[in-house]
Amino acid sequence: MGFGLVAAAVTLIFLYRVYREPRRLSNAVWLLVALGFAGLWLLSRLRDTPIPIDLVVGFFAVLALLLTLGLPFALIANGAVMWRREGHRLANLLSLLAGLALLLLYVTTVYTIAFVRNPWVFASVVSMVLIAGYFAVLFTAFVLYSALYSRLGRRTRADAVIVLGSGLIGDRVPPLLAARLDKAAECHRRATAAGSDLVLVVSGGQGEDEDTSEADAMSAYLRRAGIPAEAILLEDKATTTDQNLRYSTDLLAAHGRHGRLLAVTNNYHVFRTAVLSRRLKLPLDVIGARTASYFMPSAFLREFVALLSEYWRTNLAVCVLLGSGAPLLALLATTNG
Structure with a gap:
């Protein structure tokens, strides 16, 4: 009975914290603690069974x-x-x-x-x-x-969508970045069908081994996918996720866009982007595009190391x-x- 009460109490605390602010890293710890006590409670209940x-x-x-x-x-x-x-x-x-x-x-x-x-x-x-x-x-x-x-937040309705860059191969959009752009294009088509004038911000500068800026390559990819050029804004200076978010929101503000914002990245990158947006005090949601399964272990390790460094x-x-x-x-x- 004791484990059940503790599990219920910790679960309520976890749910309250998620309701107040789902972008907290500490929510992950509360979730694991709640699951741990729930497991102990289930184990204690086995005493009343023939198992x-x-x-x-x-x-x-x-x-x-x-x-x-x-x-x-x-x-x-x-x-x-x-x-x-x-x-x-x-x-x-x-x-x-x-x-x-x-x-x-x-x-x-x-x-x-x-x-x-x-x-x-x-x-x-x-x-x-x-x-x-x-x-x-x-x-x-x-x-x-x-x-x-x-x-939790699979809301795709927004006034603007920020597509975070992830690197090019020369001037070519690799599959990882293409998945983000396809997700953003899907959001634009849905918004257009609903009568909204959704704007897509493609964010990414030019790396030393890249032939053009990510923003230019991403814009070209979206135009080939049928997205009109006037619906695309280019942010071609950012080299980090932090800069992707800050520069893009500044660009949108300069164009008079102050409504709901949505950031698109890959699924492994969603939570860290959300944590970062909270630290930057940016009111935006984050959704993820699918990633190849073999890429996930290294990707999650990389995200984990990045979060650890922020709370070093x-x-x-x-x-x-x-x-x-x-x-x-x-x-x-x-x-x-």
């Missing part, structure tokens, strides 16, 4: 172990696919690097437990495991809430706290010994 609770606990323990042990190999395999299909940039190697890091942590932990008797080495490994666990919990919360958030002080403090506990215990044990 052996030990069997259920054992099943989920084995399942969790298999998933944990298989995760590094799955990430490494995904990293190999990214290397082959998307090129050798660091951003495309995140899943490979994460898989190798996890595998190294597993091997180090097993070796230390089996063969090492030095308390300082053991304490260091414990600290690494705790810090890795912290990031694993945060990443799980981030992925779960990102999936939920992408379904909090994460650094938690890592110091988690990392210092085991060495302090080792120091006490050595001193008393």
